[in-house]
Amino acid sequence: MEDFYNHLYQKQLEVQDMPSNKRIAEWAMNVLHLLFPERNSKSFESVAEIKLAFEQAEVELFELLLKTKACSHCDNREVAAIFFTELPKIYNCMLTDAQAIMDGDPAARSIREVIRTYPGFTAICIYRIAHQLWLLGVPLIPRILTEHAHSKTGIDIHPGAKIGEYLYIDHGTGLVIGETCIIGNHVKLYQGVTLGALSVAKSMVDTQRHPIIEDYVIIYAGATILGGETVVGHHSIIGGNVWLTNSVEPYTTVYHLPNSKFIDSKPTV
Amino acid sequence: MEDFYNHLYQKQLEVQDMPSNKRIAEWAMNVLHLLFPERNSKSFESVAEIKLAFEQAEVELFELLLKTKACSHCDNREVAAIFFTELPKIYNCMLTDAQAIMDGDPAARSIREVIRTYPGFTAICIYRIAHQLWLLGVPLIPRILTEHAHSKTGIDIHPGAKIGEYLYIDHGTGLVIGETCIIGNHVKLYQGVTLGALSVAKSMVDTQRHPIIEDYVIIYAGATILGGETVVGHHSIIGGNVWLTNSVEPYTTVYHLPNSKFIDSKPTV
């Protein structure tokens, strides 16, 4: 066993210390709480207090970047500052997502219910925060954030995906959106939808491996759309359980034709 | 940015303060712990202590209702009282669920194992608590509870669904039961089953959008059953991956006929 302990000790010496996944996730959840007072029991008595809370979140982000050694050749403080400068735009985008869910789900009674209880909304918000950090070149933290959302909601959106406004996500469990996906505005995605790669070889890093979904597309539960050359044209509807590896024209509706056999198994008397 | 902070401040002023999702979920988990000592490290030394613990849970529920402004024109205290009067009935129903899992899963070694480790059992119990609150007209809290279960188990049962006794749920991940579903007694549901709406338009609020599953039906993994007019007759068996949008008679067995192509890809020497 001594060898084993020595091995672990050597490995530890090589490893960079960095903030825990938990702390990184808490930072993002805190930003969400600041943006959506509906989720937040902590209330502010003045605009000055809100401003201060954002400043603290910026300092915390700076510290996370510093400790992750996020930026070797750039300025972590500047990255943190840019993120918060962009935040109002991200926030407006999140509002469009909440609206899309409210408009699309008959079971949604109010925007407050959407913001407080819809896992789809949480997952999209975390993605939008992670994606901004991804755009700023921050390593590891974006993936840690979307994995946190994945763990809580079963919805796995890679921070590298490009997603437009008014994204509707439903129950969401099992939804996967791959790294090089491009999704337009006003898209609706139901649970168990996969927007994945057709085949998966390590050599494909940095190529377009995942499909392009244009504006106003609806993809029902369990549909699978694969491949970097697959484009789903705008205003198309992809039915539940459809398996799609080729592009479809705009305004196309694709149905899955189930192939089932029915047997009468009533017990004979 | 000042405008942004002002906007958030204004929005906060409009928002009702209410208990956090975490606190609401903890209340329900505590009720479960009281009902199932197998899950509970806190032990009671007398019946009086158990009684007291339930009284505390009732006061806590009253507080949650009060702070949620659950009942504007009714008596929150009475709602809390009714809930706990109904609890023994709910408990008996949960026992039938545990028994159904114990009887149905070869991997289950004991009722204790079912109660402590089966996510399906946890999800059903939380649903049964949430459904009782739903029946009492409590807003928001039922959805918060079932979303908590969804997040922990991947099983999404809408609190509005009506479900009979002896519900068997298996691994469960990805299972979805919609708001207007009606499920009979002795039904078995495997993972990835969707009991959903055929199409989803906001105008369909308050209509029967989800299927009716009669007694003694078994629905295997990945099956999708959609639509408010779809009735699965009693003693039917719906096979894995079946896609069903029409009613079936009692005692029907439906198989998915897979359509696969087999290629020998052995490397030639």
Added chain:
Amino acid sequence: MEDFYNHLYQKQLEVQDMPSNKRIAEWAMNVLHLLFPERNSKSFESVAEIKLAFEQAEVELFELLLKTKACSHCDNREVAAIFFTELPKIYNCMLTDAQAIMDGDPAARSIREVIRTYPGFTAICIYRIAHQLWLLGVPLIPRILTEHAHSKTGIDIHPGAKIGEYLYIDHGTGLVIGETCIIGNHVKLYQGVTLGALSVAKSMVDTQRHPIIEDYVIIYAGATILGGETVVGHHSIIGGNVWLTNSVEPYTTVYHLPNSKFIDSKPTV
């Protein structure tokens, strides 16, 4: 209600006290943190401290076994000791899994990212710990551990399954591996794959109910492979959404032939 309280009190008297699921899961997560300093903010200043930490983990395991009354006719202390003697082997196996993910996923940027963020890796590691305890005859704890992983990752691997080295698991949500599955080396499993039982009757306890997957098999997302007599021969590829209940020869590729209907639904002007 008095009867109800009396009933709960009687039931409590019959129930064994045992450590909470949370504590059991924390023990396993702590072992993982010791093995993978990448996940761990606590650093050790000497080999002696690492050794001590493992000794503490062993004492903690002993306590968990003792309190679970795990071993009625054997020596809990010895079981704990054997587990930690086997740990270096388990660790080496986990390293092969990390390598498999690193080699197989184009989106993985570094081994550190795999270890810190891939839910598949976490689920496999927890399974490997739970499986060792299962082999040692420990009741309940292995299932509690794999359910913890299931809850966090959506990946459900039964601790009784037998799994070789270099297991690749991807996003993983919805993956199910049943109790009597046997999986070879260098197998790749994508999300939503089910390795399950063909039919599920309680009488089948202790029989081979789940399939055998030989070496170098790849199973794509959403595929379902069922039955204890089903053997997937080595170097086979099972395509996405395939439904398989019979054995296939080595070097077989199976495609799902989708059956979809395309309709042009462009609005006419």
Added chain:
Amino acid sequence: MEDFYNHLYQKQLEVQDMPSNKRIAEWAMNVLHLLFPERNSKSFESVAEIKLAFEQAEVELFELLLKTKACSHCDNREVAAIFFTELPKIYNCMLTDAQAIMDGDPAARSIREVIRTYPGFTAICIYRIAHQLWLLGVPLIPRILTEHAHSKTGIDIHPGAKIGEYLYIDHGTGLVIGETCIIGNHVKLYQGVTLGALSVAKSMVDTQRHPIIEDYVIIYAGATILGGETVVGHHSIIGGNVWLTNSVEPYTTVYHLPNSKFIDSKPTV
């Protein structure tokens, strides 16, 4: 060592389980927080919420009494109810204490400062709560409460002491007020004052062992007043460091005559 472990185990079996000191102290601190919103970050949105919070505190007290087996031949629930019925009177008394400190200490800037920062005020409040429980015959809990205050403030007031309104306590450290002390209204006590027993023999249980302090008495720092027959008449002033074991008439001023020697120890050049 086995004998030692056996001994501890036997002893444990004999010992009653009861709530921890920490939990008992938290109950009392919570009551204080309810009474003095100045100390309290939790705010209430309506009178109904305040009422509910007191009801919860009453249920918690009932549980503490139940678990302490406080009342073998009386009704713990009734004791809890009486305590809260008396609370408004106790509260008014606490207000007189705060006023006494505000009036008496030149360094006190506001009542809020007194309530938030004066250890003397905290110690008096805890005493007044503990004394009410003492009057109701509750065992152990009153002493646990005053020891909590002692630990936090260095002020040791036995819950059995009888103390009038407008008690002024200053810095307080080292102040001791014995079990059978009787203190009038408008009394001022400085730090290090002892109101103790003249001699201390176990046989003196239940006799008047500690002095009587009448109204409007001031006792300066470090004074020691001992004995159950010692009465300090009203409007008397006892100077710092005075040692008093006999009664003094009303309107008496007692000075300590210091006996010191002064030496010029200037270094000679």
Added chain:
Amino acid sequence: MEDFYNHLYQKQLEVQDMPSNKRIAEWAMNVLHLLFPERNSKSFESVAEIKLAFEQAEVELFELLLKTKACSHCDNREVAAIFFTELPKIYNCMLTDAQAIMDGDPAARSIREVIRTYPGFTAICIYRIAHQLWLLGVPLIPRILTEHAHSKTGIDIHPGAKIGEYLYIDHGTGLVIGETCIIGNHVKLYQGVTLGALSVAKSMVDTQRHPIIEDYVIIYAGATILGGETVVGHHSIIGGNVWLTNSVEPYTTVYHLPNSKFIDSKPTV
């Protein structure tokens, strides 16, 4: 009782919300941890991380000031900035205090032991932080800080007192230093020493009520020095239990002449 609840609700509405005492104390303890790595398990990997930690402490101070409404007619942010600009000076002063204890107590084995374990050192440090805030006109927070130190150490130093460098405080329990005290450099104070007011009338606010202690004075345990006109000249020694209400010249030694009676109480045979 309704009246009582109404009364508390009204009072609550009048009360300012402000940060809890606990949070204010934690801020100060955190500053101490930053200054003295001997007390601190959190280690920094670079100067940049230390700088960031101070910036966070400054933001936190700003927030505390803002929420306390500390500065109605000045700039809370500027106050926070000034405090941290002055901190290196305060730190140097603390180092002289640690050195004074190390030099003066034969039981002190190392500076590390002084910094980690001497309550006198903790109390002085907290006083020095509180005094700087007092100088900047911050209300309430300085008193909350010194009361925190009082509660932990039994040492009560008013934040308004003026104290020079190299202050030696020993065991300290019961030591009191009043609001208008002036203490020179290289002074040694033993436990139970009171530097207090001669008489205490509310009208004396803002007058010099407490003594002046010049450089190199030693005051032994239990001595009491009172009055705003009392000056203890430099290089004087005040013996244990001395009661002093008049000034003494420099280089004076004052002994307490004990007045005791010895009785042989040997039991006769």
Added chain:
Amino acid sequence: MEDFYNHLYQKQLEVQDMPSNKRIAEWAMNVLHLLFPERNSKSFESVAEIKLAFEQAEVELFELLLKTKACSHCDNREVAAIFFTELPKIYNCMLTDAQAIMDGDPAARSIREVIRTYPGFTAICIYRIAHQLWLLGVPLIPRILTEHAHSKTGIDIHPGAKIGEYLYIDHGTGLVIGETCIIGNHVKLYQGVTLGALSVAKSMVDTQRHPIIEDYVIIYAGATILGGETVVGHHSIIGGNVWLTNSVEPYTTVYHLPNSKFIDSKPTV
């Protein structure tokens, strides 16, 4: 400020990392909880569980010693083992202390009350644990432990003091027992007693600086006994506020003769 941060960084590099005071204190409090089930809400179901708990406490002590680098030239593991071998003896000694308080204080109603609520008992127990570590040559930890007790109880016993059985300590606030004190059996000490050094010069390290108190001595509140050559003979009684710097024979009673002036200050009509 950059210089300041650099300075702190340099200092940190020089400083040894060691466990926090809090963690060290928790270890000792845990040992106390194991010894006195009256203080302990955690109950054990078997002797084996008790044994295990002690083993864990031993491992924890070993870790504390290791991280404190307690023993450079000896075996930390052996030191931890010896401590626990000695623990039954220490425990028996603590029982004599509890009995002494029970026998001596009329206000003590039961041994359970003594063990749960008397700060004197807590302080003695912590001292006895710290003293054993002191005897084993452990640096720093013993002082950290007795300072913890000092902070909680106001009682300051140096871990180096030698104290016999049946020590009675009362309210205790302000009690000081110096490093080289020697105290016999059956000694009673009241609050504010100082057993200190006559003069305090750094050069006196390792000499006998504090008094010797023989068996069956009683020392009443506020008495001060100083000097390494001062011996209080057995069966002596030292009255309250006595100031003693010379030895007294066995069977001596010493009274403080108060010197007070009484003035009738009745207001004339």
